[in-house]
Amino acid sequence: MSLFPEEDVLTREIETWRGFIEKLPLEDDKTIMTKLLVECYKYAVAINNHDHPFPGEPVVMALLLSQHKLINQLKSIIRSNQKDNEFEDE
Numbered sequence: 001m002s003l004f005p006e007e008d009v010l011t012r013e014i015e016t017w018r019g020f021i022e023k024l025p026l027e028d029d030k031t032i033m034t035k036l037l038v039e040c041y042k043y044a045v046a047i048n049n050h051d052h053p054f055p056g057e058p059v060v061m062a063l064l065l066s067q068h069k070l071i072n073q074l075k076s077i078i079r080s081n082q083k084d085n086e087f088e089d090e
Contacts, residue, residue, distance in 0.1 A: 039066045
């Protein structure tokens with residue numbers, strides 16, 4: 001039994017991805033994929049509160065959400081930099 005029972009399903013699901021990670025060709029890819037899966041722990045409550053018998057679906061959704069948030073942050077930074085550059089050009 002885990003000290004964090006809400007993470008049991010997530011932890012087991014992440015372990016099923018280990019074979020995939022090991023077969024990735026580049027060490028950088030392995031590192032990135034491992035970090036992405038660790039990011040899923042932010043969403044452990046939601047992942048473990050699903051009605052689907054396949055826990056991979058919520059894990060993939062958590063990965064997509066994490067990536068979407070990162071993309072939005074980067075877009076915001078780019079927009080901010082573009083505005084700064086416009087002011088410098090004037």
